[in-house]
Amino acid sequence: MKKIPFVILFFLIQSLCFSQSIRGFHIPDSLKTKSFNQLEENYNKVFRINNKKAGLYANVILAKGKKEKNENFIYDGYYKIAHIKGLTSENGHPYADSLIEITKNVNNKEYPAKAYILKGILLNYEFEYKEALNYYIKAQQLSKDKNLDQFFYIKKLIGILKTATGENEDALPLFLEYYNYQKQKINTKDQDIKSYIGSIFSVANCYNKAKQYIKAQDYINIGIHECNKYKDYTHYPYFISGTGIVNYYLKNYKKSIDSHLEAEKSFVKNNDYWNLAITYYFLGKNNYDTHHEEAAVKYFIKTDSVLSISRNFDPITRDSYEILIDYYKKKGDKKSQLKFIDKLFFADSIINNSKQYLSKEIYKKYDTPILIEKKEQLIADLNSKNSLLYIYLAIGTLIIFVLLLLYIQNVKKIAEYKKQANKLLEKSRITVSLAVDYKRRKEESNIIEQKGKSPLSDKRLQDIKMKLELFENNKEFLRKNITVDSLAKDFDSNRDYLSKSVNELKEKNFSQYLNELRINYIVEELNKNDKLRKYTISAIADDIGYNNSESFSNAFRKITGTLPSYYIKLLREENEKL
The missing domain is CATH 1.25.40 (Serine Threonine Protein Phosphatase 5, Tetratricopeptide repeat)
Known part of the structure; x- marks a missing residue:
């Protein structure tokens, strides 16, 4: 990079990060005479061991680099400050963004790939896995054939x-x-x-x-x-923490607790909240499994507190909320019980939203480019290979095409579910009841007259009609294991007659009739009851008579065009806007 453009760029971007690294920051007298090599050596000695000191050395490197207009050390300073801030759950993105900006026209072994790697690392610390992957892929493209260290580091x-x-x-x-x-x-x-x-x-x-x-x-x-x-x-404290995890699963509880207590000191010192939360979680699990419930609860609460500070969540800690809910249920502390139910609900929403899409993105954006790269290598070597390579190439292309097609179909299906969920919500807003409306009821009451002579006895048909109205009004359709045989027995009728009567009166078969009653009922209840929206799909299915969540979801989709999970999510979003 030429010096004049760099100086101009330096002054343009300094407003982003200069105030955080220079304004109000003074190089300590003890470090003023230190060379860059000495500062680098000091930084490496304390990185991840004492991140406060590491942050000091990083700021000195950046300050001296700017003062002496040394581009390499300015890059290094930005990189180190951003990485430290990411480790301590602070915002390192302004530094990473500045590093990307000032190195975008650089073309050397390290940059700009290293800047994109850093941005991906920060996003990974924040569980923004999809975005992190995008930056890693960009870095991989930039480092290809230039830097083996970076190439293998990106694999990691x-x-x-x-x-x-x-x-x-x-x-x-x-x-x-x-x-x-x-x-x-x-x-x-x-x-x-x-x-x-x-x-x-x-x-x-x-x-x-x-x-x-x-x-x-x-x-x-x-x-x-x-x-x-x-x-x-x-990495020493991480090995100690790993030993604690190994010994927990091997049921060596004493060794596990000792290791986690040792690791805790380093994580507290470095404000490493993520690993500190994992440490408290396993201390809680060790105590819980050894029947020290009170101690376990204290550690699980610490886990939640640390995760709240870091504003992150690790799925491994999920069951700590279940234990806390059961604990406060036994204590009769409804307020605390509700608090951790909400925490668990929030945890599940994070797990569903991040993990569901991450796996697809890694397969599509990482594995597929690798397959394409292999495909290009096959083409390059084609002259020295036999015709069997054509078959491999065709199979590889077909696999990629099928995977892409499946991905597109899945995206379209999700979009359609969301569209139908919006339509369902719109119907409820314009006061058209999703239950059997008045007009339909009136039509059904006159159905015998409209149809002329019925093949069934008018008197018996009227009797079945009245019993069905009681069945609907008393919400008996919410009972489990209702069949046409069981209901015929309740009506003092027989299976064939009841089935024909439902066809005559409702213009649908018994299974359709029962499913519509249940689905229309639950849609109305979800519209009115925000507490019901916090239930799991399995719990809702059980409440309205279904034996499992799959049969409930299938019935909901056939009648409304969407899935209950999408409709509930839409209702929650609408409620948050109010």
């Missing part, structure tokens, strides 16, 4: 996203590739100790998530050994 980052969706078997090969790459470098002049030890942790963590606890502990032991060997303790 993609692996981290895959573990977030429970795709641990797919993530493990990525972590092992990164580990083997770093292991090969460790005895060369290009060794990167911090990345090497970090790669060991990634493998150990993935084995932990895959419930292969013995293998996880093997890699944790390797990691701790390497921390001591190279005197680099950046």
